[in-house]
Amino acid sequence: MKNISVLVSGGGTNFQAIIDNVENGYIENARIAQVISSNPNAYALERAKNNDIDTAVIRRKDYNSQSDYDNALVALLNSKNA
Secondary structure (H helix, E strand, O other): OEEEEEEEOOOOHHHHHHHHHHHOOOOOOEEEEEEEEOOOOOHHHHHHHHOOOEEEEOOHHHOOOHHHHHHHHHHHHHHOOO
């Protein structure tokens, strides 16, 4: 099974389409393992919670460099074998 991680920053309408397509089998042999947002107020995080999908917030401003941010993002992706 494929583990999908979705990066979001807003309302999550595209994310909802992914949820729907996984649920209806259009996206086969996959599950949404996590949602990662750069915006702690993104409504997409609420969509994830409503669908029992793990969430994480990782804000660029919380890191000293782009490289540190990238490393943290990759670690989150790897944590779910995405």
